[in-house]
Amino acid sequence: MATHQITVTVNGAAHAATVDSRLLLVHLIRDDLALTGTHIGCDTTHCGACTVLMDGVPVKSCTVLAVQADGAELGTVEGLAGADGMTPLQEGFQEEHGLQCGFCTPGMLMTGTALLESNPNPSEAEIREAISGNLCRCTGYVNIVKAVEYAAGKMGEGD
Amino acid sequence: MSDSGGGGQAPADLPLWAETRDAPEPDSGGGSGFRLIGKPQRKVDGLAKATGKAAYTDDISLPGMLHGKILRSPHPHARILSIDASRALALEGVHAVITGRDMPVRYGIIPWTPDEYPLCVERVRYIGDGVAAVAAVDEDTAIRALSRIRVDYQELPACLDPEEALAADGSEERPFIHEPRREGRNGNVTKRVELSFGKVDGRMAGAEVVVEGEYFFEGTTHTPIEPHCAIGRYDENGRLTVWSATQVPHYLHRELASVLGLDPATIRVVQPPVGGAFGGKSEPFDLEFCVARLAMVTGRPVKILYTREEVFYAHRGRHPFHMKYRTGADDEGRLQAVDAEVVLDGGAYASFGLVTTYYAGQLLTAPYAMPAYRFDSTRVYTNKPACGPKRGHGSVQPRFAFEVQLDKLAERLGMDPIELRRVNFMGSDTRTVNELRVTSNGFLECLDAVEKASGWRERFRRLPRGRGLGVAGSCYISGTNYPVYPNEMPQSAIQLQVDRSGRVAVLSGASEIGQGCDSMVAYITAEELGVPLEYVRVLAGDTDFTPVDLGAYSSRITFMLGNACIDAARKLRRKVQEAVAGDWECRPGEVQLAGGWAYYAPDTERRMPIAQAFNLAEARFGTLGATGWYNTPRDNHGDYRGGTIGASPAYSFTAHVAEVEVDVETGVVDVARIWVAHDCGRALNPVLVEGQMEGSVYMGFAEALMEEHIFKTASQGRAGLHNAPSLLDYRIPTSLDTPEIESLIVESIDPEGPYGAKEAGEGPLHSSIPAIANAIYDATGVRMDRLPFSPPNVWKAIRDAGGPRSLKPPRRRAAAPGESAHAGAATAGVG
Numbered sequence: 001m002a003t004h005q006i007t008v009t010v011n012g013a014a015h016a017a018t019v020d021s022r023l024l025l026v027h028l029i030r031d032d033l034a035l036t037g038t039h040i041g042c043d044t045t046h047c048g049a050c051t052v053l054m055d056g057v058p059v060k061s062c063t064v065l066a067v068q069a070d071g072a073e074l075g076t077v078e079g080l081a082g083a084d085g086m087t088p089l090q091e092g093f094q095e096e097h098g099l100q101c102g103f104c105t106p107g108m109l110m111t112g113t114a115l116l117e118s119n120p121n122p123s124e125a126e127i128r129e130a131i132s133g134n135l136c137r138c139t140g141y142v143n144i145v146k147a148v149e150y151a152a153g154k155m156g157e158g159d
Numbered sequence: 160m161s162d163s164g165g166g167g168q169a170p171a172d173l174p175l176w177a178e179t180r181d182a183p184e185p186d187s188g189g190g191s192g193f194r195l196i197g198k199p200q201r202k203v204d205g206l207a208k209a210t211g212k213a214a215y216t217d218d219i220s221l222p223g224m225l226h227g228k229i230l231r232s233p234h235p236h237a238r239i240l241s242i243d244a245s246r247a248l249a250l251e252g253v254h255a256v257i258t259g260r261d262m263p264v265r266y267g268i269i270p271w272t273p274d275e276y277p278l279c280v281e282r283v284r285y286i287g288d289g290v291a292a293v294a295a296v297d298e299d300t301a302i303r304a305l306s307r308i309r310v311d312y313q314e315l316p317a318c319l320d321p322e323e324a325l326a327a328d329g330s331e332e333r334p335f336i337h338e339p340r341r342e343g344r345n346g347n348v349t350k351r352v353e354l355s356f357g358k359v360d361g362r363m364a365g366a367e368v369v370v371e372g373e374y375f376f377e378g379t380t381h382t383p384i385e386p387h388c389a390i391g392r393y394d395e396n397g398r399l400t401v402w403s404a405t406q407v408p409h410y411l412h413r414e415l416a417s418v419l420g421l422d423p424a425t426i427r428v429v430q431p432p433v434g435g436a437f438g439g440k441s442e443p444f445d446l447e448f449c450v451a452r453l454a455m456v457t458g459r460p461v462k463i464l465y466t467r468e469e470v471f472y473a474h475r476g477r478h479p480f481h482m483k484y485r486t487g488a489d490d491e492g493r494l495q496a497v498d499a500e501v502v503l504d505g506g507a508y509a510s511f512g513l514v515t516t517y518y519a520g521q522l523l524t525a526p527y528a529m530p531a532y533r534f535d536s537t538r539v540y541t542n543k544p545a546c547g548p549k550r551g552h553g554s555v556q557p558r559f560a561f562e563v564q565l566d567k568l569a570e571r572l573g574m575d576p577i578e579l580r581r582v583n584f585m586g587s588d589t590r591t592v593n594e595l596r597v598t599s600n601g602f603l604e605c606l607d608a609v610e611k612a613s614g615w616r617e618r619f620r621r622l623p624r625g626r627g628l629g630v631a632g633s634c635y636i637s638g639t640n641y642p643v644y645p646n647e648m649p650q651s652a653i654q655l656q657v658d659r660s661g662r663v664a665v666l667s668g669a670s671e672i673g674q675g676c677d678s679m680v681a682y683i684t685a686e687e688l689g690v691p692l693e694y695v696r697v698l699a700g701d702t703d704f705t706p707v708d709l710g711a712y713s714s715r716i717t718f719m720l721g722n723a724c725i726d727a728a729r730k731l732r733r734k735v736q737e738a739v740a741g742d743w744e745c746r747p748g749e750v751q752l753a754g755g756w757a758y759y760a761p762d763t764e765r766r767m768p769i770a771q772a773f774n775l776a777e778a779r780f781g782t783l784g785a786t787g788w789y790n791t792p793r794d795n796h797g798d799y800r801g802g803t804i805g806a807s808p809a810y811s812f813t814a815h816v817a818e819v820e821v822d823v824e825t826g827v828v829d830v831a832r833i834w835v836a837h838d839c840g841r842a843l844n845p846v847l848v849e850g851q852m853e854g855s856v857y858m859g860f861a862e863a864l865m866e867e868h869i870f871k872t873a874s875q876g877r878a879g880l881h882n883a884p885s886l887l888d889y890r891i892p893t894s895l896d897t898p899e900i901e902s903l904i905v906e907s908i909d910p911e912g913p914y915g916a917k918e919a920g921e922g923p924l925h926s927s928i929p930a931i932a933n934a935i936y937d938a939t940g941v942r943m944d945r946l947p948f949s950p951p952n953v954w955k956a957i958r959d960a961g962g963p964r965s966l967k968p969p970r971r972r973a974a975a976p977g978e979s980a981h982a983g984a985a986t987a988g989v990g
Contacts, residue, residue, distance in 0.1 A: 030218075031220075034220075035211075036211075036214065036215075036217075036218035037210070037211020037212065038211070039215070039217075039384075039385070039434070040217070040386075040464075041384040041385065041386065041434075041467070041886075042384075042467045042885070042886045043466055043467050043468075043885075044467065044885050044886060044887060046885070046886035046887050047384055047886055049384055076211070077210065077211030078210070078211050080210070080211075081210050086206075086209065086210065090209045090210060091209075093205070093208075093209045094201060094202075094205045094206060094209050095201070097202065097205075097846045097847070097850055099202075099205065099208050099209065099673075100435075100673035100674065100675070100850055100854065101208075101383070101384070101385070101432070101433060101434045101435040101436075101672060101673025102204070102205075102207075102208025102209075102213055102432065102434070102673065103215065103383070103384045103385045103434025103435055103673075104384050105208050105209060105211075106211045109209070127894075128894040128895050129894075129895065131894045132893040132894050132895045133893075134894075135384060135886065135891060135893065136384070136894075137381075137382055137383055137384050137435050137437070137854075137858075137891065138435055138673050138850075138854045139850060139853060139854055139857070140853035140854050140856060140857030140858075140897055140900055141857070141894040141897050142849075142850075142853045142900055143850060143853070144894070145894070
């Protein structure tokens with residue numbers, strides 16, 4: 001089986017890896033880099049539990065090949081919180097009870113992060129549209145929407 | 160109720176550790192006497208889950224771990240003639256192959272109906288039934304090995320339809336799916352229950368109106384976002400550890416011992432955080448036995464993770480129900496008799512089916528008084544994945560049919576359907592017709608709440624054509640009085656340990672599956688012992704360290720574990736109060752623990768940090784720890800065979816109003832909004848209760864409009880093949896599909912619940928489905944007696960009815976709140 005040398009930057013740190021052509025990005029992240037906050041839910045791009053940021057764009061890492069990520073900047077849930085603590089969106093999920101079982105949460109956080117980056121003050125309809133590729137089976141989405149609104153409000157305060 | 164609150168004014172100089180965000184201010188209870196209970200609090204596992212740090216089962220990797228895969232039957236019904244695994248074993252990287260012969264012990268979650276093996280021994284009974292399992296160095300090698308296992312099958316006639324299954328005779332052409340347990344019986348009948356209460360025929364004959372209806376509830380499945388996963392490790396001391404995404408670690412522990420022939424004392428079951436379950440992980444599955452056995456055979460840890468497709472085949476979800484109802488009432492709308500006939504399509508194995516068959520009838524008898532009730536409920540085997548318990552086990556389907564029946568009854572009588580439900584309210588502190596004891600009952604307040612919030616009086620039967628409102632009510636159990644296997648031991652228990660720093664460890668056997676039970680016990684512990692929430696550590700779901708709790712099913716945990724936790728905490732609190740009282744030379748009752756302090760109640764300036772109080776108690780009584788437990792009232796059930804099933808220490812009540820818009824040209828139903836009011840006894844944390852209500856409404860909506868767990872027939876290409884085993888084809892609602900949900904908490908303060916609490920996780924699902932059906936009727940004048948209300952089904956129903964029609968407003972409107980003849984209205988309020 002053909003292998004490839006790739007370099008990816010994950011949460012700011014560069015990693016070189018030798019990967020099979022068919023290795024999925026989610027397996028590179030979970031198995032090779034041991035970043036297990038990115039979850040696998042469906043194998044077929046529908047649930048969004050495996051969503052990560054690739055050059056700032058949310059992608060479902062179960063349908064991206066690791067070789068396609070060569071040279072890319074990747075962001076996973078582990079990279080959100082920094083020395084200053086959690087991001088406003090993570091705080092929103094905590095404060096607004098945007099999670100129950102928590103399994104979809106990392107994917108929701110990555111999608112929500114990208115949304116707030118491009119649209120710091122989204123309407124409810126825009127939030128629902130943005131997260132519509134991420135399935136949650138626990139919350140009925142009510143508090144996930146509130147969590148994103150919380151983050152937008154908090155980020156707006158700093159302006 | 161708690162007497163730990165109400166300690167006077169807060170000292171201005173709280174110690175630093177007590178000033179953390181969640182430390183409640185003394186006397187902040189707003190008169191309730193509680194500091195934390197009843198107020199929004201964070202989830203104790205929220206931080207780990209919001210940072211990706213929570214380690215679910217598949218996130219665990221052990222040194223030397225192998226990966227397993229299960230070979231599954233391609234036939235819906237066949238005899239296994241032989242299995243040859245030699246080519247698989249010859250593949251480099253393959254460590255072991257096991258088959259049914261390696262674990263030839265029947266098991267089943269219900270002790271009376273063990274009918275499955277971890278891997279099939281002689282016969283496969285559905286497409287997807289496990290036949291052999293492989294352990295290999297990695298998943299790819301394991302998958303390659305599966306393709307090298309040769310299984311010779313002799314195909315048998317398959318039966319997918321319950322009516323056909325009932326007609327089987329055990330002949331070669333129409334074989335039974337399981338051999339009859341007694342000769343002469345139909346082996347395809349897994350359970351039959353016939354129960355009758357009161358004079359059904361006489362009352363039906365004397366009824367002013369009788370409504371008859373036939374209903375069909377299509378099966379649905381749980382679809383947790385986390386697929387099932389398990390890891391087995393067998394160590395050098397002969398000890399087996401199984402990590403599993405289960406909601407019943409205790410039952411798994413028992414079944415592992417039984418099937419593997421091991422002393423249960425050598426087995427440890429660990430339940431990591433579970434990524435959703437909804438009933439779909441509430442019995443042992445093949446992968447748990449396989450990882451255990453493969454670990455024993457190979458001497459290395461083994462992990463199996465289901466694919467999404469395997470999750471669909473594992474199923475144990477909502478049974479398809481064929482239902483016939485006759486409902487009789489007098490001219491005031493008061494129920495006279497209910498007569499039901501239900502056939503449950505059980506799939507290939509028993510699962511919880513014995514209980515499901517009872518629940519199909521037993522749980523319909525509240526919140527309405529009915530003087531006579533009869534049900535005949537039959538569960539049959541078919542060659543499809545086994546059905547089991549899904550959120551609202553066995554009672555969601557009959558509730559759909561019955562609440563539509565009530566709507567039809569109201570229409571016939573020209574009554575407002577909310578008023579019809581009020582007229583039939585059974586009251587609190589009463590018994591149902593099938594002798595279930597009902598204590599607190601806030602159903603009327605639920606009805607009032609949704610009526611008001613939805614603008615029902617102004618809008619019902621008055622919206623433009625194509626738009627409509629519908630109402631429904633329901634009830635559900637807060638756990639069961641009798642456990643799955645008969646025993647006299649506590650159903651739930653807690654162990655508390657106090658550290659000299661003031662920290663309290665809570666050892667809980669209960670299963671956190673997202674519903675918040677770890678948080679619930681932390682709130683109670685903090686409330687009772689006066690420590691800040693951050694000073695409570697919850698350690699849960701590990702059979703080596705935590706006391707037995709029977710699991711996360713039947714909405715039992717808040718009620719049972721909550722009571723157990725209060726019991727343990729109060730034992731400790733009394734010791735601390737006594738020790739501090741000794742120091743202060745006062746009465747123990749004058750010492751209060753709150754907000755990180757021990758106070759002298761008559762003069763709250765006199766106080767000491769809680770850690771110091773704990774230290775005094777440890778000096779006086781020795782190391783501080785306490786166990787607490789809860790057991791159900793065992794003398795409380797119906798006095799007839801089966802009368803224990805459905806008996807619960809408390810019942811929750813729900814009312815829904817749904818608003819829909821129906822496109823009569825296409826059959827597309829848009830559920831614009833759902834108002835749900837739920838009597839949860841007391842909301843220990845209202846945000847968690849609302850979360851359960853919202854999740855329930857979402858899931859009910861999903862079953863009503865979108866989800867169908869269905870299988871192809873022979874004429875569709877391949878009998879028994881799952882129609883849509885992926886999240887593309889089995890459509891679950893996205894954020895765009897889900898309606899707006901308004902949750903209204905009703906608190907009836909149950910006399911036996913922890914601080915008055917009852918369940919909230921399953922009850923609020925039930926009435927969402929009939930409320931939507933009834934709203935579609937208001938919108939179109941067309942009845943939907945068959946689920947789901949998908950565009951083709953709705954379009955066909957409208958066409959068959961000859962098109963939509965307008966309806967007249969009821970002649971008899973609802974009385975204003977307070978005017979109706981409430982029997983024994985509870986002292987509930989809308990929160």
